[in-house]
Amino acid sequence: MLVGPGGVGKGTVATRLIERDPMLWLSRSWTTRPQRPGEADNAYVFVDRDTFLANVEAGGFFEWAEFLGNLYGTPVPQPPEGRDVLLEIEVDGARQVVARRSDACVILLTPPSVEVQRQRLRGRGDREEHVELRISEGLSEVDAARSFATVVVINDDLDTAVDDVASILNRYRSASPDAAD
Ligand code: 5GP
Numbered sequence: 001m002l003v004g005p006g007g008v009g010k011g012t013v014a015t016r017l018i019e020r021d022p023m024l025w026l027s028r029s030w031t032t033r034p035q036r037p038g039e040a041d042n043a044y045v046f047v048d049r050d051t052f053l054a055n056v057e058a059g060g061f062f063e064w065a066e067f068l069g070n071l072y073g074t075p076v077p078q079p080p081e082g083r084d085v086l087l088e089i090e091v092d093g094a095r096q097v098v099a100r101r102s103d104a105c106v107i108l109l110t111p112p113s114v115e116v117q118r119q120r121l122r123g124r125g126d127r128e129e130h131v132e133l134r135i136s137e138g139l140s141e142v143d144a145a146r147s148f149a150t151v152v153v154i155n156d157d158l159d160t161a162v163d164d165v166a167s168i169l170n171r172y173r174s175a176s177p178d179a180a181d
């Protein structure tokens with residue numbers, strides 16, 4: 001599971017991992033956040049709040065959380081046989097997953113600096129007031145996630161970060177062959 005503040009590059013790292021590791025299966029989340037300009041249609045299942053809450057009631061989520069006013073949730077995973085589930089989620093959801101699956105591997109991605117994170121958030125088109133909110137939210141997320149993360153990876157150089165995460169996952173798999181996430 002990849003955890004970390006917005007703008008740290010979790011999505012990019014997840015995409016790269018999926019490309020190079022056929023055993024990984026990326027879960028697609030639901031969100032009530034509006035689709036960003038230029039964001040892929042399949043980045044999330046985009047739904048309204050009522051639809052989301054109805055799925056909560058129906059027990060359709062493995063975890064879900066509210067983040068900056070929007071709801072995000074992981075549908076109960078149904079990976080093909082033998083594949084490992086990769087989640088890319090915020091810290092409250094990650095805590096719920098760890099409570100349900102104590103064998104989950106939690107990789108906390110952190111930005112090399114607040115300024116780099118700010119530039120990344122701006123670069124992907126977040127509104128300016130949202131950028132500052134995400135920065136402060138991100139700092140408390142990192143603090144909270146440190147307490148239960150399996151390992152921390154600094155995403156300074158993307159290729160290095162992806163290599164680091166891939167080797168952590170491989171080591172984790174050899175140590176606990178039945179583990180998912
Ligand atoms: P964004 O709006 O930038 O796409 O996502 C905001 C935050 O929600 C990010 O930290 C992202 O990892 C997290 N997130 C995405 N999907 C889920 C999910 O299914 N559950 C939870 N708890 N967080 C999610």
